Amino acid sequence: MSDIEIKAAAHSPSKAEVEVNDDTIFVDTLRCTGCWTCALACMTGNKLKDGEFFVQVRTLGSGEGIDRPAGTWPNLHMSWMPVYSKSCIKCKDRTAEGKLPYCVQDCPNKALAFGKDAVEKMEAARKRGARIYELPSWEKSKEHVVYASADRKIL
Numbered sequence: 001m002s003d004i005e006i007k008a009a010a011h012s013p014s015k016a017e018v019e020v021n022d023d024t025i026f027v028d029t030l031r032c033t034g035c036w037t038c039a040l041a042c043m044t045g046n047k048l049k050d051g052e053f054f055v056q057v058r059t060l061g062s063g064e065g066i067d068r069p070a071g072t073w074p075n076l077h078m079s080w081m082p083v084y085s086k087s088c089i090k091c092k093d094r095t096a097e098g099k100l101p102y103c104v105q106d107c108p109n110k111a112l113a114f115g116k117d118a119v120e121k122m123e124a125a126r127k128r129g130a131r132i133y134e135l136p137s138w139e140k141s142k143e144h145v146v147y148a149s150a151d152r153k154i155l
């Protein structure tokens, strides 16, 4: 456990308990536009095969694939979340040198944060009223990836 590890549940508006480590990736879904830059940055930076992904971007919409909204016209809505697979190595070689993971570094919307920055961004999201959560174990996704919902209190 590092000194930046915190139990977030104590302050959380949700009941979910979230543990933050010094290699935690934080995803603010309010900022994610589903552009897939994170996935492509990882593929290029880590020299993966074409079409091999350590992170893929899921559309939260109709459930029928990429960029398919939920609802009926004109009340359509969707959002996105990058989902990290177990293959993700959290760019250990880079982070050991103080660099950011490729996906975090290249996200054009600052939807991703790593390490201490992740803690700060998570607290900011909590203050705006977002739900803070991790994916359930049956998703078999990478550990220590924390999400903030797109919720925002109207102040």
Ligand code: SF4
Residues within 6 Å of the ligand: 031, 032, 033, 034, 035, 036, 037, 038, 039, 057, 080, 082, 106, 107, 108, 109, 110, 111, 112
């Ligand atoms: S996390 Fe960033 S790079 Fe990835 S899809 Fe969302 S906005 Fe694009």
Ligand code: SF4
Residues within 6 Å of the ligand: 041, 042, 043, 045, 046, 054, 055, 084, 087, 088, 089, 090, 091, 101, 102, 103, 104
């Ligand atoms: S942390 Fe590194 S290995 Fe994991 S998805 Fe991001 S770029 Fe790829």
